[in-house]
Amino acid sequence: MPTLGIDKNDHQAGKIRGKMLATLGATLDEINKEYLEDEDWREEEDIAERLENYKKQFMEYDNDQSGDLNIMDVKIMMEKLGQAKTHLEIKKMIAEVDTSNSGAINYKDFVQMMLGKKSSVLKLILIFEEKTKQQQKPQGLPPKRDLSSLP
Ligand SMILES: [Ca+2]
Numbered sequence: 001m002p003t004l005g006i007d008k009n010d011h012q013a014g015k016i017r018g019k020m021l022a023t024l025g026a027t028l029d030e031i032n033k034e035y036l037e038d039e040d041w042r043e044e045e046d047i048a049e050r051l052e053n054y055k056k057q058f059m060e061y062d063n064d065q066s067g068d069l070n071i072m073d074v075k076i077m078m079e080k081l082g083q084a085k086t087h088l089e090i091k092k093m094i095a096e097v098d099t100s101n102s103g104a105i106n107y108k109d110f111v112q113m114m115l116g117k118k119s120s121v122l123k124l125i126l127i128f129e130e131k132t133k134q135q136q137k138p139q140g141l142p143p144k145r146d147l148s149s150l151p
Helices: 006-039 047-063 071-080 089-097 108-115 121-135
Strands: none
Touching: 006 047, 006 108, 047 071, 047 108, 071 089, 089 108, 089 121, 108 121
């Protein structure tokens, strides 16, 4: 009987990944809720929308759905953003926002970084990336120019 070994495994892996993503998503939703109920932040403009975006970003970059961004996650993130960094640079970037000295950025560190006033290399890169994305949105045609428009 022919086996569908590889396909089946892929399917299983996909299922497991989906489950892990759902679990991570639920955990991050819980944390977002804490921020929404937190007096310090709930007055903040567009806070719900911003938290939802942070969740999406975090899940995109947490490659193994572990709930934190370790050196490997950040390395891949920087490569995706066209900002390849050395191991040491990445270690420093993580240390800037890692409040628990775990060597990785958990979601609370991430939200705190994005909402807080403190500047960090990682935050600057992410904000820059966000702005670039917005600028790349399709714009209208450039204004028509012909001879008669010349002075
Ligand atoms: Ca991870």
